[in-house]
């Protein structure tokens with residue numbers, strides 16, 4: 001049983017590879033990466049795979065039984081064809097099962113919606129591939145909030161446009177655990193699962209960060225327009241509007257959804273405070 005994980009040089013791909021090694025051993029896990037050297041430290045065989053190059057995947061997926069496709073990072077329209085390169089190469093190589101990492105969110109509501117729409121198109125492509133399939137819809141990672149701690153401390157606040165909307169944060173560690181179950185358990189095939197944690201407000205997020213880091217942060221909500229302006233100034237037009245769209249979605253409740261994490265893994269999703277402490281200790 002050989003399982004390949006794409007974007008193994010990234011943090012999500014690496015987490016999935018590590019969890020898989022613990023279950024089925026190094027010799028049965030293949031990392032696929034655009035930048036092969038960045039995935040070498042995983043200690044598994046690494047093959048080259050740039051989503052823009054179908055030929056890469058025609059070679060990389062030889063002898064593979066199951067492939068995990070981590071969604072790409074390019075602009076939304078481009079991603080659809082990139083993902084099709086992997087799906088078509090999987091079909092050509094006789095791969096039996098494909099697991100896709102999609103995203104939670106609303107298709108038609110905000111500046112993040114084009115990303116969600118492109119993910120939904122790949123979901124359809126995966127479902128129509130003729131392979132056994134499973135789709136996970138990832139919640140928002142909590143890692144960036146922990147990595148942003150120095151800025152939060154400097155500013156004394158967490159500031160965004162989520163108002164009192166609730167977000168079901170997850171982490172790449174939790175997702176690595178869940179995707180490993182999805183890759184190995186055939187009873188989970190043919191379903192879409194929301195891989196999300198407990199719903200919390202930004203006020204609660206600030207409280208948990210304060211507990212973990214012994215800080216005194218408060219949450220300040222600003223308008224969508226004001227937040228878009230400051231994010232675009234700092235991150236540029238595309239990323240600034242995508243980030244604003246994510247928080248606008250939280251405000252509008254699109255991230256306050258039921259979790260399928262326990263259905264997939266057999267255990268409860270870790271609590272937000274536990275996630276924050278775990279990332280802090282890394």
Ligand SMILES: NC(=O)c1ccc[n+]([C@@H]2O[C@H](COP(=O)([O-])OP(=O)(O)OC[C@H]3O[C@@H](n4cnc5c(N)ncnc54)[C@H](OP(=O)(O)O)[C@@H]3O)[C@@H](O)[C@H]2O)c1
Nearest residue numbers: 007009010011012013034035050051071072073139140141
């Ligand atoms: N849920 C959330 O909150 C959230 C937040 C951010 C991102 N995401 C999504 O999560 C996924 C990956 O996350 P991550 O944590 O692993 O991000 P990451 O650590 O930044 O890694 C990104 C990965 O994408 C790979 N990549 C980019 N373009 C590629 C291409 N043309 N062909 C093949 N690989 C390519 C990179 O390869 P190189 O090493 O060669 O650069 C790298 O392995 C993406 O789908 C992203 O859209 C979700």
